[in-house]
Amino acid sequence: xxxxxxxxxxxxxxxxxxxxxxxxxxxxxxxxxxxxxxxxxxxxxxxxxxxxxxxxxxxxxxxxxxxxxxxxxxxxxxxxxxxxxxxxxxxxxxxxxxxxxxxxxxxxxxxxxxxxxxxxxxxxxxxxxxxxxxxxxxxxxxxxxxxxxxxxxxxxxxxxxxxxxxxxxxxxxxxxxxxxxxxxxxxxxxxxxxxxxxxxxxxxxxxxxxxxxxxxxxxxxxxxxxxxxxxxxxxxxxxxxxxxxxxxxxxxxxxxxxxxxxxxxxxxx
Numbered sequence: 001x002x003x004x005x006x007x008x009x010x011x012x013x014x015x016x017x018x019x020x021x022x023x024x025x026x027x028x029x030x031x032x033x034x035x036x037x038x039x040x041x042x043x044x045x046x047x048x049x050x051x052x053x054x055x056x057x058x059x060x061x062x063x064x065x066x067x068x069x070x071x072x073x074x075x076x077x078x079x080x081x082x083x084x085x086x087x088x089x090x091x092x093x094x095x096x097x098x099x100x101x102x103x104x105x106x107x108x109x110x111x112x113x114x115x116x117x118x119x120x121x122x123x124x125x126x127x128x129x130x131x132x133x134x135x136x137x138x139x140x141x142x143x144x145x146x147x148x149x150x151x152x153x154x155x156x157x158x159x160x161x162x163x164x165x166x167x168x169x170x171x172x173x174x175x176x177x178x179x180x181x182x183x184x185x186x187x188x189x190x191x192x193x194x195x196x197x198x199x200x201x202x203x204x205x206x207x208x209x210x211x212x213x214x215x216x217x218x219x220x221x222x223x224x225x226x227x228x229x230x231x232x233x234x235x236x237x238x239x240x241x242x243x244x245x246x247x248x249x250x251x252x253x254x255x256x257x258x259x260x261x262x263x264x265x266x267x268x269x
């Protein structure tokens with residue numbers, strides 16, 4: 001997870017229900033439709049497994065609260081947690097054992113897959129579930145923003161859209177890299193190219209870290225057993241539809257949220 005510019009002003013008056021606000025709510029409603037078959041109750045994971053999760057979550061909230069308001073810090077961590085629960089729910093559906101999420105400040109969180117996936121299609125389903133559920137959680141933040149006019153909710157939505165979109169970069173260990181293996185392994189090299197371009201433009205140490213983590217993943221993926229990457233054409237098309245459709249929806253939602261936040265901040269000064 002990377003830090004992004006967050007709103008510092010809470011707008012008290014109600015925003016206009018038309019224009020960009022209406023478009024954002026419409027985009028959020030579309031994203032919410034994806035949640036029906038992926039939202040799994042938290043009771044699927046035993047409470048005892050969450051000791052490390054709660055500790056790492058509390059530490060992460062404390063660190064974020066030193067930068068932003070504590071309410072906003074809690075909201076960001078909650079969005080990340082819901083993203084990880086998307087992975088956990090998909091693992092449960094696929095008959096795989098899930099570990100407890102571990103939060104790492106400024107890097108996000110990770111959830112261990114205790115069983116190896118049977119094939120790349122299973123791996124892709126587990127991977128795409130996180131951004132799908134995470135996008136829905138971000139979209140939900142648009143509802144209280146639209147009702148109350150509190151810009152912090154719009155800021156949370158923007159952060160959620162950005163984090164889930166970034167995770168869709170087609171390179172492992174990001175979710176996008178594990179997803180596009182079921183579409184075309186050539187997309188991994190596109191992901192590497194995007195990361196290198198990002199490093200050259202933004203000089204980001206975080207992106208360098210992602211590249212360093214991705215290189216061994218690429219070698220590991222090449223060593224998969226025979227037949228691991230065999231995917232029926234219909235399933236390949238379905239994963240491609242989910243992946244590219246979600247990426248486009250998140251990109252549009254993030255840009256609209258950023259534009260709206262800029263307008264609110266400009267009016268506040």
